[in-house]
Amino acid sequence: MAIEILQLLVQSADSWLFEGSLSGLSDREWMALRYLARANRFSRTPSALAGFLGTTRSAASQIAAVLQSKGLMVRKPVAEDKRSIALCLTGAGERFLEHDPMNALRDRLVALDVTDRSQLRDTLRRVLGGLDVAKRRHHADVCTGCVFLIERGEGKDRHFRCQFFRKAIAQKDTTLLCAYFEGRS
Template identity: 90%
Template sequence: MAIEILKLLVRSADTWNFEGSLSGLSDREWMALRYLARANRFSRTPSALASFLGTTRSAASQIAAALQSKGLMVRKPIVEDKRSIALCLTGEGERFLKRDPMNALRDRLVALDVADRSRLHDALRRVLAGLDVGKRRHHADICTECMFLIERGEGKDRHFRCQFFRKAIAQKDTTLLCAYFEGRSDRGQLPASP
């Protein structure tokens, strides 16, 4: 059964993973573009991109430069830290993602009933978490699953704060990827500060 599941995962990857380039982007450039579209404001740096791609900062900078030369991304100074830059998608980059070959697989997953999607999500999350631990690799994930996210209040008074960066986070940004993610079950939850 495990071999059959593995074969199915490889077949699903064939729908969006490709050698060479599609629409003028390499696999790594597609990965970077997808990541930047889903990354929170703390995770749009060359270092965070390198961490996500599992490559050096120099290689990530080359990928970012390729995306920039194609008009899909720009570099902007980070207001809080003038020494750092943020990698931001352009309008053209956002439009380009609408042609992402991964969208066909996403649409098939959306067609599954909620219970099947939930089981598949949970099972794949456990498998990938085990692989990350085995390789001593850190991965990006969404803030709502992170031990550093603190939620306070209710209704209109509900607000969120990242304890890692010691900064407020908008509720809409809690579903974005963070390269500094630590799972709640990885080290236990941080106590909420007063």
């Protein structure tokens, strides 16, 4: 059964790994665009993008340059540190994601029963988490499962803080990807 599951995962990869380009972007450029759309404000840097893509900072900067040349992304100075650059999607970039080749797979997952989706997510998270531990690598994930996220208060007084960056974080941003994620064990 493990071989069958592995084969099914490989078949699903056809929606995001491909030769050449789709809609003018390579699979790596699509991956970068998706990441930037889901990354929190701390994780939209060239270094974080390189870490997510598993490539060098130079290669990630080249991918970002392609996205910028197509008007899908812009580089902005970070308000707290003028030496740092944030990679931000443009409105055109957000609209471009409506044609993401991975949307067909997403739609099939959305069609699943909520219980099945939750079970699939949790199972894949455990499998991939085990691979990360075995390879001693970090991965981006959402803040809600991170040891650095501190939640205080209730109702209107509920607020969140990232202890890694020592900054407040909006509740809506706790569901975004963070390249500095450390899972709770």
